[in-house]
Amino acid sequence: xxxxxxxxxxxxxxxxxxxxxxxxxxxxxxxxxxxxxxxxxxxxxxxxxxxxxxxxxxxxxxxxxxxxxxxxxxxxxxxxxxxxxxxxxxxxxxxxxxxxxxxxxxxxxxxxxxxxxxxxxxxxxxxxxxxxxxxxxxxxxxxxxxxxxxxxxxxxxxxxxxxxxxxxxxxxxxxxxxxxxxxxxxxxxxxxxxxxxxxxxxxxxxxxxxxxxxxxxxxxxxxxxxxxxxxxxxxxxxxxxxxxxxxxxxxxxxx
Numbered sequence: 001x002x003x004x005x006x007x008x009x010x011x012x013x014x015x016x017x018x019x020x021x022x023x024x025x026x027x028x029x030x031x032x033x034x035x036x037x038x039x040x041x042x043x044x045x046x047x048x049x050x051x052x053x054x055x056x057x058x059x060x061x062x063x064x065x066x067x068x069x070x071x072x073x074x075x076x077x078x079x080x081x082x083x084x085x086x087x088x089x090x091x092x093x094x095x096x097x098x099x100x101x102x103x104x105x106x107x108x109x110x111x112x113x114x115x116x117x118x119x120x121x122x123x124x125x126x127x128x129x130x131x132x133x134x135x136x137x138x139x140x141x142x143x144x145x146x147x148x149x150x151x152x153x154x155x156x157x158x159x160x161x162x163x164x165x166x167x168x169x170x171x172x173x174x175x176x177x178x179x180x181x182x183x184x185x186x187x188x189x190x191x192x193x194x195x196x197x198x199x200x201x202x203x204x205x206x207x208x209x210x211x212x213x214x215x216x217x218x219x220x221x222x223x224x225x226x227x228x229x230x231x232x233x234x235x236x237x238x239x240x241x242x243x244x245x246x247x248x249x250x251x252x253x254x255x
Contacts (some may be wrong), residue, residue, distance in 0.1 A: 067118035070157020072111035074234055077170045078213075080107040080221040081180070082140070083252035088215045095140035101254045103183075104176055105140040107221055108148040109167045111155045115238055118155040125150055127160035134164035138171060170230050177201040180251075187251040189219070191244045194251075198222065202233070209233045211243030219244075219251045 082105055086096035095102050111118055127135075127149050135145035145164070153163040177197035179187065191212040199205050210224045210233075223243075225236035 067121055067155060069118075069121040069123055069155055072118055072155060072228070073114050074112050074228060074236065075170065075226045075230065076108075076110040076112050076117075076236070076239060077174065077224045077226055078107035078110065078221055079104045079171075079174070079224070081219050081251065083254050084214075084219045084250075085221065086255075087218050087252055088220060093141070094143070098255050101182075102140060103180055103254050104222075106138050106167060106171050107144075108152055109156075109163075109170050110152045112225070112236070112239070119151055121155040123154035124160065125154075127153075127164070131160035131164055134161055134168065138164065138168045166230060170226060173226070173230065174198075174224060175201040183251075183253045185253050187253075188248050189251055190248050191246065194219065194222065198224070205233045206235075208235045208237070208240055211236075211240050212249075214244035214246055214249045217246055217249050219249045 080095075082095050082100075082102035086093070089096070095105055127146065131149075132142060132145060135142070139145040139148065148167075149160055149163065153160065156163050156166070158166060177200065179189075179197055191214070194212050195207070195210060198210060199207070205224070210222055212219070213221045213223060223239055225234050225239055226232065227234050
């Protein structure tokens with residue numbers, strides 16, 4: 001009997017010990033800072049840290065609202081072809097007024113991630129009059145300049161004046177191909193034809209560094225990728241992937 005008791009007692013002790021652990025974990029009364037809970041008892045590892053919240057991102061990999069200003073990978077210079085843009089929006093913008101004869105105008109200079117882009121970052125929501133003077137002649141109208149500053153410029157890490165100066169510098173770095181300088185009639189091109197025209201006019205621009213945008217088979221704009229210091233063109237796979245896939249597109253002439 002004594003030998004049987006000796007064999008049973010250690011098992012009973014283990015059961016009692018584990019039960020005590022379970023009951024102790026179930027009740028916070030008298031708990032100590034170094035108490036362990038269930039599977040954490042094995043090595044007393046501290047609970048995993050809760051990760052910081054990630055800025056909201058659109059389901060399609062698009063914008064990240066309230067991202068830190070200045071934290072991005074490169075710029076996209078978007079040059080809108082006014083006749084095509086106006087054909088699609090119905091002429092409700094200042095740049096669409098008959099007689100202006102606008103061709104390419106700056107749509108925006110957009111900070112971009114390798115995937116997605118920041119939007120509406122911290123910063124002054126309204127640029128000063130002095131800052132807007134730098135945008136004069138770069139954007140087709142002041143309303144667009146103000147909008148582009150709020151949505152994209154605030155994410156550049158630059159002041160409004162410096163951002164608009166950067167927009168002007170980026171625009172000056174791109175030469176417009178001859179077929180798009182004051183054309184007098186509607187033309188038809190393939191997207192790759194338009195890209196090749198820009199490559200010929202800008203020797204440092206290479207395939208994979210720009211994309212053509214179209215809507216309803218009408219040419220709307222080109223999007224050219226540039227380094228953060230605006231000194232070089234650079235590759236941008238996501239921008240290229242989202243480019244126009246139509247076989248041929250119409251290129252209306254300026255009015």
